[in-house]
Amino acid sequence: MGLEEEFLEYAEKAKTLPETTTDQSKLILYGLYKQATVGPVNTSRPGIFNLRDRAKWDAWKAVEGKSKEEAMTDYITKVKQLLEEAAASA
Template sequence: MSLDEKFNKAAENVKNLKSKPSDNDLLEIYALFKQATVGDVNTDRPGLLDLKGKAKWDAWNAKKGVSQDQAKEQYIVKADSLVSSLGIN
């Protein structure tokens, strides 16, 4: 199975988790997904009142410089740990 196939399978598993991961886990999985699919952050940081948007932007920006393949590998590892702790439907 190629890296892209493993990544897509992991993304599908994350969508089907039995329960919602913690906020920190959600931010981590979001940041790794964005880094893997888009690369370094390419938008302006959200405004002062958009707390959720700022948290997501900051998490993604923290992955700056990580290659897309490395981000996919890290995403797969994180997704697998969430699947093993939360299970999937």
């Protein structure tokens, strides 16, 4: 299985993460996903009153230097970690 296929598989698995997954973990996944699928941030930072979108933008900006492959690999690793934590606490 190639990296892209594995990435897509784990993107689907990420949708099954429990409600208890922290917002911080979700933001990390969001940033890595956007970096892997879109590339570097291509929008301006949302305004100060738009906290949700601003946090998502910041998470994406934080991983801006990663290559597409690095972002995919880190995303897969993070989803695996979160799934293992969820299974351990179940």
